[in-house]
Amino acid sequence: MTTTELPTEPTVPATDHVLTDLDGHVFTVTMNRPEVRNAWSAEMLTGLAEAWERIDEDEDIRVAILTGAGGTFCAGADLKAMSASRTSGGDDGFTEGLRTRTTTPFEGMLRSRNVTKPLIAAVEGYALAGGTEILQATDIRVASEAAIFGLTEVQRSLFPLGGSTVRLQRQVSYTRAMEILLLGEHLSAQEALEIGLVGRLVPEGTALDEARRLADRIARNGPLAVQAIKRSVRETADMTEADGLQRELEIGMQVFGSEDAKEGARAFAEKRDPVYRGR
Structure with missing residues (x-):
């Protein structure tokens, strides 16, 4: 059976905040909170962790794509939910998971898990804070010419716990990594390409199409x-x-x-x- 003859599995939500789709040998994972620019929630990170586990275990999956719904990639942690929960004396689940160092949040954001199969990022719109952090755990990165990147945690007196203080300096030059980490400012898609944070730029709205083209090509290899x-x-x-x-x-x-x-x-x-x- 060739790749094009393989059955297609309809989109099924891993949770309400994560959608997954298996088409042939290509597995697409979509962060699905477009109303908050796909900011991470405890539920989303759980869904992502489940998706990474499936990718590793399912022999039909040869390549995976990570993207975001609604024309944006990911804006990192949901700071509004974190603030509201702290004000009310509760907890938003995401923060509690980090505080207690449970494995699920760190696995979901790919801090403590290395997916064994190729993982392609398809970036539209914002990839800020955790969005740029999880990006560094992917293998091939396709971005819209209008995409915006940045590790903005420091501006909120937060620490980039997704691995950026370790990974970024290994993927771009030391001085550019320190500028990105310490200034917390936005980078354009062209800047991200020039420093090697992403590998290729495509017209706005076509990042997923290009990622799928690359995934299909890789899936034909051994x-x-x-x-x-x-x-x-x-x-x-x-x-x-x-x-x-x-x-x-x-x-x-x-x-x-x-x-x-x-x-x-x-x-x-x-x-x-x-x-x-x-x-």
Whole structure:
């Protein structure tokens, strides 16, 4: 069965605040609170954590896309809900999860979880605070030319707990990372592209279409090879070159001995499209 022949699963909400959709081998996760620019809630982070778990466990899923509903990506934590709950003496769930260091919020925001399959971000509108934080945990990033980025936590005397003080300086230059973290100002999509925070810009309203095009292309590749490449890149990032090359060899040789590797070579010789089964 080819990718285009695979059945389509209708959109089903993981929670009211997260929508998921499996189409062929591509799994799309949509943050769904457009009335508050898809700000994180406890329910949303729970839904995201469940989505990441499914991506890792479901063999039919080869590539995932993360996006936001209503023409915007994510504005981070819901500060209005946090403020209201504190004023009333209650708690908004999100803050309580961070305070008690439960795993769900941190897994949902991809601070303590590394999705094993490629994750593509499709960014429209605002990607602020937690929106820019979760972005750094994705592998490929497509943004609208009108998108706006920024780690604005410091302006509210908050700390970017999504991992940015660790990840950002590894993805852009140290001095640009410190400017972004300490000033808390907005970045245009063009600035984000120039410093390497995103990989490509597209006309407004087309980020998801481009992300899907990339996802479909990746999904046609051998899934074992794709996942092994991501694993090798992640695991060797902080190793010496010698140790990294040794680990790369260990990971890569497992792929070379797979049924899919044999199928790839056989399909090339027979001048046909390969049929990969993840074995």
